[in-house]
Amino acid sequence: MTQAATAPRAAAPTPEAPSGHDDLLRVRDLAIDFRLPTGRLRAVDGVGFTLRRGACLALVGESGSGKSTIAQCIQGILPHTAEVVGGRVSLAAGRHGEPSVEITTLGRDSRSMLALRGNRVATIFQEPMTALSPLHTIGDQVGEPLRLHAGLSRRQARAAAADLLDRVRFPDPARAVTMYPFELSGGLRQRAVIAMALAGEPDVLIADEPTTALDVTTQAEILALIESLRRDAAMAVLLITHDLGVVAQLAEHMVVLHRGRVLEAGPVRPLFRAPGHAYLRALMGAVPRLHGAVRARLTPLRDIRVDTTRLGPGHRADAAAPGRRDDHPMLTLDGLEKSYPLRHGGLFRREGGRVHAVRGVSLDLRAGSCLGLVGESGCGKTTLMRMIAGVLQPSAGRVLFDAGDGAGAADVATMDRARLTRYRREVQYVFQDPFSSLNPRMTVREIVSEPLLIHRLGDARRRTDTAAELLRLVGLDARMMGRYPHSFSGGQRQRLCIARALALNPRLLLCDEPVSALDVSVQAQVLNLLADLRRALGLTMLFVSHNLAVVRHVADHIVVMCAGRLVEKAPAGTLVTDARHPYTRALLAAVPEPDPDWHLDPATMAATRASDPDGWPAPYRPAASGATRWSAVGADHLVAVGGEM
Structure with missing residues (x-):
């Protein structure tokens, strides 16, 4: 974030997406200030991009670059200290006949904004535990958008919630509707948040760091789920992340933000192969790689040396x-x-x-x-x-x-x-x-x-x-x-x-x-x-x-x-x-590489999910006694077996 500036500024670059009837969400020259005791702080400064129907666009940058502030503006949930001081955000007509709307002209608590939020525009939040109420069941929370926007009764909403949980691949949807968030794992809580976001069949799904709080195998499953839902429901996804591996996996276009400004934008593949801006090159240099030589030092934007x-x-x-x-x-x-x-x-x-x-x-x-x-x-x-x-x-x-x-x-x-x-x-x-x-x-x-x-x-x-x-x-x-x-x-x-x-x-x-x-x-x-x-x-x-x-x-x-x-x-x-053990191979397969030519395969992920010892093939399945012995498979390389190799 930078202090609000009054000097003339060059127009920010926008992603290379053709303008036309496929344009769904258009952000033009958006500027957002925060009112602080010390003065105004410019959090978003002249940001512009276009999100097409059924496409996935990634907003990429460090914490504090303005990504989530833009998402809050689109949802109409900016903090009261924030103010849109320039630009506009417009949403085209919906696929169910909803009219186009200028989001930045709507009041925060107006009927039009309430009808839009959670219905045409929905969000998957970063931390699923804080996004869910600990006092209400999963069924009540997933069904709430249906009661608000579709007028369903409590019984009808709960039945529809079970269908939505089944759609996001909950293992036991009928039982899950009666459970509370604390009874679920992090991955299942995030699936519940996704089900809640899908309840209104939104045109735009904002995924705000949807996998940051999850381990890599759960992250891989959630990414595969979002991708399949996007294709099946023809939703547009606005992905907000700092993880370039996730960007390479899901997004077609990306916008690189730094201190509220767009530094680079365009299709993912060319930007990954030949990043033009030093900031994007630095972000790529900061990512630990699973393959290739191990670098002596990663290259963060601001290095710290021990004296x-x-x-x-x-x-x-x-x-x-x-x-x-x-x-x-x-x-x-x-x-x-x-x-x-x-x-x-x-x-x-x-x-x-x-x-x-x-x-x-x-x-x-x-x-x-x-x-x-x-x-x-x-x-x-x-x-x-x-x-x-x-x-x-x-x-x-x-x-x-x-x-x-x-x-x-x-x-x-x-x-x-x-x-x-x-x-x-x-x-x-x-x-x-x-x-x-x-x-x-x-x-x-x-x-x-x-x-x-x-x-x-x-x-x-x-x-x-x-x-x-x-x-x-x-x-x-x-x-x-x-x-x-x-x-x-x-x-x-x-x-x-x-x-x-x-x-x-x-x-x-x-x-x-x-x-x-x-x-x-x-x-x-x-x-x-x-x-x-x-x-x-x-x-x-x-x-x-x-x-x-x-x-x-x-x-x-x-x-x-x-x-x-x-x-x-x-x-x-x-x-x-x-790697020899099936579980180790599953972990390796789940790490998203910052390479647009490498993709997670949902079918492969389902097949390699190996966290249950009873599902391990022989000889890796633990013995009935629970005892595990080590077998040497190479120099200083041991793998646990329960039976004979």
Whole structure:
């Protein structure tokens, strides 16, 4: 976003789509200001594009580029502090005989806008949990547009809701209409939001980051669903995303936005092959690739470099310290298991009245290395991480930690108070959501220095100096220490979390989906930063993600987890080129590549969906006893089997 400008400005480029009777949505020279206490802020500045019937157009850019503001304007749901100060948005006649309309001339709460919203123009929102009411059933929420716009009774709307849920491939639509959002997985909640958007048979479907909150296999299914629905219903889709892989998969035209302005626009294929603007080239350089050579560094728009010359003595790599052993097994998981008793029902696998979240996990993490742990949501990754951190007690097995100081390995569950306190200094956690993991009532100084205060390290002056040093280390200005988390961007907040995790000079860093909530350019910043810190500080890292392309970029070795089990272990390069387990292959097939010549095949995705161990072919299907053994299929490459190879 940029400050409102009054100087003459050249006309913005528009996508190369011919004007004619196929034009459905036309945005012309749109300008939107936000009224702030400090003055006006220009969020959208002269944006123009045309969306044709049955086509898919992508608005691409970083967070804050104005994408969602444009979508809110089309829906008539701009915040009250926002004002359209120029341009227009027009919607052509509908396929059911609805008249054309100038959206920007309609009042926010006018009858015409209410008739338009959710009927002719519908939205799939980014976060399905916040888009759904926790107090109403799925049937009531999906049927609500039908009651408002079609005048159906409650009974009729619920029956129609079941049909809509079946259309978006719900496994049990009749039962789903009586369920609440918290009873569904993230993917099923997003399907419910899509069903709600389809209720009015809209002409324009706005997909606002529809897969950002989902893991890659669920994302692939949702993308395939949106594509098939677009073709079957002849809807136009306005796709809002920062993920160029999703753009290559769905869109025919794209508009690249930066600070509210159009920098480049046109058909997807030519722009991907020969991007003209440096900004689009930078976005493409920031994307981790699943195929090809692993780049030493991603190329974010604004790079952050670790200045190792400014590291204090407490934050230098100390591999050469007396008694310190290199390349030893720092962390050993020995037959680790975690199960929970079932009170009633549930959507999880039930065996003997218990949910088995982690099953017989054994692995080693060597000092100075980075191990990637990959799997879908619900596979047990976070449960495993919490047991390593000592937050959860395992039902069976051991977590052994060896700091390499000659004291030997110790079981986290049986450590005495003094050793456990030391362990909590040596192992630190970086959480998935940088905003919810920071106290909104604490300043940056208090947040970053809090670990030092808890462990009683240094006086107030030294803690402040250490906090300033850590901020500089992660690329932030020490003058920001008096600010609160809400005044930082998502990438800056994640860097604050990393600074806090480094405050106690840990040996092991547990990174639990640290970049899944960030857009691609900020994601590249954080991945580069973690790689630099690992080299500069001699850190050992366990990096959890659902995206194999991200993990391949940062990890030396990758372990794949499904349904609480480890199913494959290999060096990062070997795993992505020679995966053997059907589940690993499904994960690889689901990662959208930023290549318009590569497409997800809905039929293939349905066939390779392999998250149910009972559906695995022999010899990968687990044995009846639940025991899993490893079979070597190459150098340092192991695959889990239940029977004979």
